[in-house]
Amino acid sequence: MSRTRLNDDFARQVLSVVEKIPAGSVATYGQLACMIGRPKNARLVARVLSHAEYYGHFPCHRVVNHAGRIAPGWSEQADLLRAEGAAFKNETHVDLRQSLWLRAD
DNA sequence: TCTTTGACGATAA
DNA sequence: GTTATCGCCAAAG
Numbered sequence: 001m002s003r004t005r006l007n008d009d010f011a012r013q014v015l016s017v018v019e020k021i022p023a024g025s026v027a028t029y030g031q032l033a034c035m036i037g038r039p040k041n042a043r044l045v046a047r048v049l050s051h052a053e054y055y056g057h058f059p060c061h062r063v064v065n066h067a068g069r070i071a072p073g074w075s076e077q078a079d080l081l082r083a084e085g086a087a088f089k090n091e092t093h094v095d096l097r098q099s100l101w102l103r104a105d
Numbered sequence: 106t107c108t109t110t111g112a113c114g115a116t117a118a
Numbered sequence: 119g120t121t122a123t124c125g126c127c128a129a130a131g
Contacts, residue, residue, distance in 0.1 A: 007128070030113070030115095033113085040125080041126075041127060041128085042126085043111060046113060050112055063112080067114095108131085110131090111127105111130100115124090117124105118123105
């Protein structure tokens, strides 16, 4: 048996949820981590998204950190979110009060 | 194998 | 609002 890459199965779950994020809304790493049963692994969610293209293409631009800040070094993310109608506080922060995905819709 | 790093989170001051 | 510190866990060096 090959190494039990937790990340592989973990990634599938993360990406599965990321797909469900509606346009114009954003989710936090911690929120996604909690959804899949790994509330402590928010950083792993981020790691997966950073390699999301390895698994396929997903709307990873709809995922931000708990502060609503977009991924550093990826100014393009803000542009994509804006195109979907997401509310921004400034160039590097999303307004979670309006755009956070509550799943209750 | 050990140490450092990271698209993080929470709390304290 | 910012800065500091701790916790958490896997990948990379």
